[in-house]
Amino acid sequence: MGLYLVDTVVFVAFIASVIAIGMWMSREEKDSESYFLAGRGLSWWLIGFSLIAANISTEQFVGMSGDAAREVGLAIAGYEWLAAVTLVFVAFFFLPKFLRAGIYTIPEFLEHRYNQYARLVMSLFTMMMLVVVNISAVIYSGAKLVDVLVEHPLVNLQTASIAIGSLAAVYVMFGGLKACAWADLLQGSALIIGGGMILFFALGALDAADPAAIAPNAEIAAEIQDASPLQKFLTVHDEKLCTIRPANDSKVPWTALIIGLWIPNFFYWGLNQYIMQRTLGSRSLAEGQKGIVFAAAMKLLIPFIVVFPGMMALTLFREDMQKEAREKTNITSLVLFEHLSGESTGLLEGLNEHVTKAIEEAKAELTKSEAEAKDDAKQVVFNMESEFVELYPEVAARIVAYNKKVAADNNLTYSVEAAGPQGVLYFFDLMGFGPDEPEPKADAGEPSDQDVNGAIVAAASGDDRFDVAKQMIGVDEDAAFPLLIKKLVPPGGLYGFMIAAIMGAVLSSLASMLNAASTIFSMDLYKRYFVPATSEAGLVFVGRTCVIVFAILGIVVAPHLSHPMFGGIFTFIQEFQGFISPGILAVFLFGLFVRKASTLAGIIGLVANPIIYGGLKWLDKIPGLGSMEWARQLTNFAFLDRMAVTFFAILAIMSIATIVAPRKELYEFKANTTMNLDSSKGAKVFGTLIILATAALYWFFRGSAVIPF
Structure with missing residues (x-):
């Protein structure tokens, strides 16, 4: 589906309005406090919307909905629902200490408590993580959305990354935090409305679909024949509607609910510069606490407009997601396999002009790489997702045969029995192993070619002579949410509004991250170690220059995140943090x-x-x-x-x-502010209710077993 004229007008008008309002509201920012902390004058409702808009972007809509489409299901909502509880604790335990210290940045607080070197180490770590992981990931997820929605030879991950990164850089360069916050108010509202639209359209499509096409078996198809849309969703996705996953789950095991999942949540919401920068800009402690609790309440709603649609996307559009994997994600690996093996897979033939161009570019890059290759270049062993094997058994057999030859030619010792948990996770269901069982199951029988291939990949992954990063996937789950927009949202204004809401979220998150990274460099590094006597105008200039540099770095890294080795963009962000x-x-x-x-x-x-x-x-x-x-x-x-x-x-x-x-003596936290530090009683009441609501959601979606080992 392309953009109609009215959709184009709506899209351009919305984005232009958001940018214009942000610029106007921040037009008088001249000093560093105004540019980096909005003059410490943000109200609670502005803080709340700004926190959500800065957090919820295509990394959630693309990444989290993609994980929901995978076997993780509703368990991925733990990042959102536990975040609501985390925010309540941040409001009443972290924020008072930060505001009392009068800090600009989170690393600055470590200097108060430890020394300047602790601040320096955290500043460097945080800045690198923002640029290499967060900024690049959001650029990629936004580019992924554009790549799926816009079918044009000139539009791909690279060109879309350049456009998105450049626009965000220009936006934040001339705005600062206040521009981000006011833009977030509009984009946060549009985002929640847009997500609700997708949920509504997805339920409608599920209701209209043939029960036999969406049900996993005939029994369930008969059961949902006359059911309501909601009942169809709950029945068809029953196995995924569980927040408690087995202890051996690779992404969200139940053990993570005790400790592991709280660590990224407390870091992200309490110690993450680009998030806490909003609350550090509050006009008082009470305003900051009310804003954070307001954001916590909205976090409880996010899984319903992100996770639920992601589940339905795989049910409704599995073939389209397979097509995305075949024509985009797998291209480089398929080109390399055909080149090395001398065999045709048939999967690169009869494709449209857009895909053919990508194939030619991959071949050209391969030729260039070979010309520059050293004599000790690694041998390639190809890995395959189980669904790829099921979809293309003949191609999979050729890949297995090739991998066997590579193993034999290089004297690689491998054993199916020894592979166990070391085997590539994609092969667990084919190998007859449980994720933590080194011995094969009794009914596994003789190892198949696929079993052997899993063992080869497992052995090669621990050998420096081999490259096991080339993977073939059957379904591109990161295409789930873009396909929902493309297939379900009607043209005539709504389509343009939906894309504007999502792309606005991309710009909002990127602006927040770029502003945070530039704040850390300017205040914690440049002013501290390079030019201590720099003027206020000089600091703002340095911050704006940093925005350009960091955006360029993010644009360069972003396209590489499409590789299956990262396991989906949302998982990539969480794991590398x-x-x-x-x-x-x-x-x-x-x-x-x-x-x-x-x-x-x-x-x-x-x-x-x-x-x-x-x-x-x-x-x-x-x-x-x-x-x-x-x-x-x-x-x-x-x-x-x-x-x-x-x-x-x-x-x-x-x-x-x-x-x-x-x-030698007990440390005393000293006050460094004239701000009103009285706590909000109303925020405490609502914070308690949010904690109880989170517990109720986990109980309702606990699944068939409380702790399934």
Whole structure:
């Protein structure tokens, strides 16, 4: 579906209005406090909408709905519902201390508690994470939406990334935080309305669909024959409507609900610069608390307009999602396989001009790479998702045969029985293994070619001679939400409004992240270490220059995130934030409650995070450890459980450091503000109700077992 004239007018008018209002409201920003913190004058309702709009973007609409379409289902809503509880705690335990200290940035608080080097380390970590992970991920997810919706030879992930990143950079360069906040008010409202529209249209499409086409079996098809749209949704997706996942789930195990999932939530909502910058700009503590609690209430609604439609997308448009995988995501891997094997898969033939151009570009890039390749170039072993094997069995057989030859030619030792949890996760259902069972099941029978291929990939993943990053997927789940818009939203104004709401969210999130990253560089690095005597106008100029640089870096990284190895964009963001989030949270909490904690303990805690987390993630890649069972077991932790282990390990290290070298006197937090720090009683009441509502949602969607092991 293309944009009609009226849709184009609505889209352009909405985006232009948002930008114009933001620019007008921030037209008098001349000093650093005005540009970076909106003059500390934001009201509660503006803070609440701004928090939601800064948070909810295409990383949720594309990434989270994609995970919901996968086997994770409603469990992915834990990021939203537990965030509501987290926000309540942030409002009454974190925010008072931040506002009392009168800080511009979260790293600045660590200087108050520890020393300037703790601030420096956190500033560097946070800035790198914002640019490499958050900014690039939002640019990619927005570009993914454009790539699916706009079928034109000139539109692809690269060109869409350039357009989105550039527009966001220009927007925030001339606006600052107040522009972001006022734009967020409009975009946050449009986003919730647009998400509600998608839910409504998806339920309508589910109701109109043939029961036999959407039901997993004939029995359920008969059951939903005369059911209401809501009942059809609940029945068809019954297995996915469970917030409690088994302990061996790779993304949201029930164990993560105890510790692991709280770590990214508290880091994101309490210690994340681009989120907390909104609350640091509040006119009083009470206004900030009311704004945060208002945002918490809205977080309870998000899964209904993001997660539920994602589930329905796979049910309604599985063939379209398969087409997206075949014609876009798999192109590079298929071109490489045909080149290396000398065989045609047939999957690159008879495609439209847009796809043919992508194939030619992939071939040209391959030729260029080979010309620059060294003699020690790695051997490629191809991995396949189980649904790819089911869809294209003949192609899968050729890939398996090729991988066997590569293994034989390079004397790669592999064993189906030994692969166990080390085997690539996509092959678990084919190999007859459970995710934490190293022995094959009794009914597994003789290993098939696919079993052997899983073992080859498992063995090659621990061998430096091989590249196992080339993967073939059957379904592109990240296309779920874009397809819902493309297939269900009617033209004539609504389509343009929907795209404007989503793209507005992209610009809002990007603007927030770019502003936060530039604030950290300007206030924590440039003013502190490079030019301490810089003027207020000079700081604003440096901040605006940083916006351009960070946007360019994000644009360069973004297209590479389409690779299946990242497991979906939402998972990519959450997993890679684990390199800093457990340590920052541990250092903050330890410094808050252990007043004898020394400056050394704070620095060690921050630096230890990427070492411990990275070790747990890649331990089996260290030569000599890949074949050891204990190393394989550690690397197969769900990343949320890995965060929990890292968090407690850092607390233990900081405890030892404090015992060995404690502060000579108890630390006292000093006030550095004239702001009204009276707490909001009304916010406390509503915060309590939000916690109870979250517990009720988890109880209602608990599934058939409370703790399924």
